[in-house]
Amino acid sequence: MNLNNLYKKLLKHYGYQKWWPVDVEYHKKYGSDPKDEIVIGAILTQNTNWKNVEKALENLKKEKTLNLHAIFELEEEHLKELIRPAGFFQRKLKILKEVSYLLTRYYPTREALLNRKGVGKETADSILLYAYNEPFFVIDMYTKRILYRLTGIVFDEYDEYAKFIKSQIPQKIDIYKEFHALFVKLAKESCQKTPRCDVCPLKDICKKNI
DNA sequence: CTCCAGGAAACAG
DNA sequence: CTGTTTCATGGA
Numbered sequence: 636m637n638l639n640n641l642y643k644k645l646l647k648h649y650g651y652q653k654w655w656p657v658d659v660e661y662h663k664k665y666g667s668d669p670k671d672e673i674v675i676g677a678i679l680t681q682n683t684n685w686k687n688v689e690k691a692l693e694n695l696k697k698e699k700t701l702n703l704h705a706i707f708e709l710e711e712e713h714l715k716e717l718i719r720p721a722g723f724f725q726r727k728l729k730i731l732k733e734v735s736y737l738l739t740r741y742y743p744t745r746e747a748l749l750n751r752k753g754v755g756k757e758t759a760d761s762i763l764l765y766a767y768n769e770p771f772f773v774i775d776m777y778t779k780r781i782l783y784r785l786t787g788i789v790f791d792e793y794d795e796y797a798k799f800i801k802s803q804i805p806q807k808i809d810i811y812k813e814f815h816a817l818f819v820k821l822a823k824e825s826c827q828k829t830p831r832c833d834v835c836p837l838k839d840i841c842k843k844n845i
Numbered sequence: 846c847t848c849c850a851g852g853a854a855a856c857a858g
Numbered sequence: 859c860t861g862t863t864t865c866a867t868g869g870a
Binding site: 676677680681682683684685686687688722723726730752753754755756757758761773775776777815818819822823827828 | 862863864865866867868
Binding site: 684719720723724725726727 | 850854856
């Protein structure tokens with residue numbers, strides 16, 4: 636089973652995930668750029684449950700500050716309180732400030748993003764793929780876990796995972812986006828830390844069950 | 846290289 | 859109610 640067939644199988648089972656989730660109405664109403672929400676979400680979700688991130692995003696919306704320019708201008712103590720529900724708020728405050736400075740001035744490269752303290756490869760690639768439509772495949776813990784259970788494959792480096800996956804699927808941005816979203820869906824629905832193989836759409840092809 | 850602090854909140858048991 | 863997990867990262 637190559638990864639392109641895996642992608643098709645997951646797509647057939649779960650349908651299109653339409654990532655990244657963005658409040659289009661909010662940005663239309665206030666004239667902000669939807670990709671700012673993706674950038675902010677990608678930072679806030681580091682090692683944090685997405686539901687906690689949603690609370691922080693709601694706080695920013697209420698203050699009409701869900702955009703990078705506002706984030707850059709906001710007083711630190713105020714911003715800290717708004718993002719508190721997402722956890723690690725002291726650290727994330729600094730990351731938001733650094734990245735908002737960068738992105739309100741320049742079109743980002745991966746190197747430029749990685750040079751911000753607090754931005755690692757997963758966050759950088761999430762921003763590049765989902766906000767800027769650049770061809771980077773996002774590797775997260777879910778991806779590694781699923782690949783390991785399915786095939787037994789483990790790589791040392793983040794970039795090796797991305798290279799491996801990209802080599803087996805069509806070089807299309809939309810597929811990069813959708814495939815990663817489907818990995819997350821599978822990881823949440825069945826391939827959890829403690830796997831629920833009874834409800835897994837891949838139980839017939841998973842190495843874990845052979 | 847490995848270990849560990851950063852933190853709120855959902856969630857399982 | 860308590861312990862664990864959560865769309866990671868960087869410093870010691």
